[in-house]
Amino acid sequence: MGYLAEVNYTDPHTGRRIREQKSTHRLDLAREWRQTRKADALRGEVRGKKDRLKPMLFSKYSEEYLSQWSKVEKRESSYRRDQVSLKRLNHTLGKRQLSEITRRDVEKYVAERKGEGVTSATTNRELCCLKNMFRKAVDWGYLKSNPAWGVKQQKETPPEFGFLTENEIDRVIECSAPHMKAFLTLAIHTGMRRGELFKLEWRDLDFQTGFITVRYGKNGETRHIPMNSIVRQTLDKHPNRIVKGQACPYVFSRPDGSPFKWPEGGFQGALQRAGVTRHIRIHDLRHTFASHLVMKGIDLRTVAKLLGHRDIKMTMRYSHLAPEHLQAAVEVLTQRTPQRQAQREGTGSP
Template identity: 40%
Template sequence: MRIYQRRKVWYIDYIFQGKRFRKRIGYSKKVAELTLKDIEVKIARKEHLGIQETNKILFEKYSEEYLKYAKINKSEKSYTLNITNIKALNLFFKGKYLTDIKPQDIESYKEERSKNLKPASVNRDLACLRHMLNKAIQWGYLLSNPMKGIKLLKEPPGRLRFLSEEEIKRLLQELPAGSKLIILVAMYTGMRRSEILNLNWSNVDLKNRILVVEKTKTNERRIIPINDSLFSQLQELSAKKKSEVVFAECRTNLRRNFTDALKRANVRDFRFHDLRHTFASYLVMSGASIKVVQQLLGHKDLKMTMRYSHLSNEHLQEAVGKLNYLKPEKPKPQTIRETRGQYKVSHAMVLR
């Protein structure tokens, strides 16, 4: 920090929170000195430019406050995941004040957790921490987020297993009627298991042939068209409904029925969630755009949907590969006939 004079005018020059400031004071050196002292005091008290000193709070205490917020404002699933994330974060940051957490502390946490966990699991912790610290800024506990500039770990491509047409045929043959309908809904709509089992008849519009998915992973409502094959099945089920929940009766023993059917159909390495991949994969292979698939799946980030794009490329390649404008000319059929005791080759006709 310093004062200096230029063309008879006094200025102050100082750095605060990594930023350099220069202020024009006027023609009085005394005023410049007093102003500089005042700024020094404000910086010491973190009151510079109207910024008040933050409330100090320990990480574990703040975690409790954040979880109260999460319980009210997040889905039950997200809240449960946050509890798991915060347990791990507390083990590392317990005893630290929020204001004392530095980027290097977060890098150390990332490195330590990476020793025993997959990148995806570590990244879920970091995403939770980022949101916690952003909230801390809103609530007056922090001036800035120490996670700014921290990169997430690189994750390997997600699993992408979908059923072949032959596997679909074998699997459906082995399923009892109730479970079979749920599996068909998954393959025709791409809905998640929880979305299907929580579906109410009020969300099934048979007149307009649409399903309205309310309880989604991303907390965003989405609309899915009902195709002809599924429409007839749902229409039949609607005629004999006994509950507001669409699959109240069909859901009985679903897990066991599905597992047993997979074994009998000799379908290996397949999970219920892979039915969603099956829906998306066949959509892409039939020519649907990635943007349409994103909308139907309810993906917030297009990157998640882009993993299906290679299927479109493969089918385009296959289609283009069938083109052949330079086919080799087929040899003309030859005829062998006898001439004066000798055999002569002719291209004129084929003897039958």
């Protein structure tokens, strides 16, 4: 007497329904085979899939990944980061068949980069790119599994950041080009990222409620930033550019009406004229915003919300700037309630 085991599932790569059967003389073996194949199918392991994997060089696949996924689905800055990472990854893995790359190869690559003295941050960006590439290769049917899955990232040293003092803020704005004064003022008084300011539109400004809507945040989330009096005055005086008889939608734009793109060099020139000799980047204006809030006693959760940080750990880098605020917090423990104070002095009821 024989037993016939059967399992039906959908091929995740082609969408076709597949039926597998196996004959055996033992009922327990038939049941075991059926359970095993059902579990395999749930993991995406399709019968004969190895034979159907399309041969693909890593270098060839990286081109497809960049053009059909990274460029289309990611922010421009992330796409450029992928380009940089893949240039180095292709140097090592470019001539390898995609299906032949193993987890050991990935771990070896990470170790080699560490041995070359490359920063942990750079290595982690490359590893992240590799993981995302392989994940998409599985989705597209080029790989059975992700060989980079489970490879640990390197521990990163928190990056140092600079910020401008109040006097330096005034001097830098004064020494900047006329068309840049409003941009710098908003960067310092709102904490918005450079890219967010470039995409800021007049419709995002609500002078009635006093809020700026950030629609193109780094995490894809919308947030609202209140205008202080300086921001309001600056925007009131900032002209709305007219291009071919039409009002330009962008607050900061080029003469042709396209979003403004300001080179880092222009900012460095303003710093030099203002007498700021240490290294400060445009992004450090965001740090300037956060640093001054913390130094004036604003709690970190409020600062995190204004900055659009998902994780409070990102904001904790500013905590050392508020020693007096932290001292005042722990000093609360020394304060006693009236009842406890009376008991201590022996005047209250036991």
